[in-house]
């Protein structure tokens with residue numbers, strides 16, 4: 045298949061928000077996604093000003109879908125508590141503690157994410173994993189790793205504060221306290237909730253990088269920009285489209301390497 049065809053095929057498979065298939069976990073440690081947000085690009089404008097009211101529409105629409113039509117008969121099936129339980133458990137277990145606690149805008153973005161259907165779907169995977177770890181005795185009810193868990197080498201998933209922008213490894217997402225308004229290299233607008241979904245794409249709950257997605261040279265190891273663009277297309281762009289943003293058409297890394305979608 046020619047590269048262009050391959051890229052187009054990638055684009056066509058954008059619409060589903062959940063990955064259709066997962067590549068085998070690489071098991072290869074935390075190759076971080078250096079999605080670095082340039083300080084020089086930072087805008088003082090609160091994001092709420094830029095984000096169109098469409099968001100509210102999207103949310104209310106997805107909530108309405110989740111709640112479904114009103115039950116016609118006396119057999120009222122109350123919407124299962126699962127949605128709130130997933131959110132509550134996620135907030136209790138999946139956020140870093142102490143110095144690692146996500147803060148500022150990151151908290152709002154996480155909240156926004158948990159209010160969306162794609163966020164709930166991802167959070168459900170995380171919570172199911174925590175439930176298993178709880179049952180195995182690796183995790184305590186308050187989300188701390190037990191001694192047994194430590195001995196077993198259990199590492200809980202966490203979203204933590206990141207000083208260097210948004211990044212992810214298999215078990216961890218770093219979220220900055222503030223998001224700039226635009227990508228430094230492309231000038232396209234940043235949608236933070238889409239960034240969070242992108243980062244989830246790098247975790248074990250998304251589409252972890254395989255060995256061929258990692259480049260190692262004199263600059264060290266990093267994810268290839270082609271793999272990054274795949275994550276953009278599979279996770280970030282569907283969310284951007286939902287919110288009325290144009291899809292991100294390129295990925296640039298800190299070394300100046302870039303991958304672009306055909307236009």
Ligand SMILES: [Zn+2]
Pocket residue numbers: 077078079242243246272275
């Ligand atoms: Zn990435």
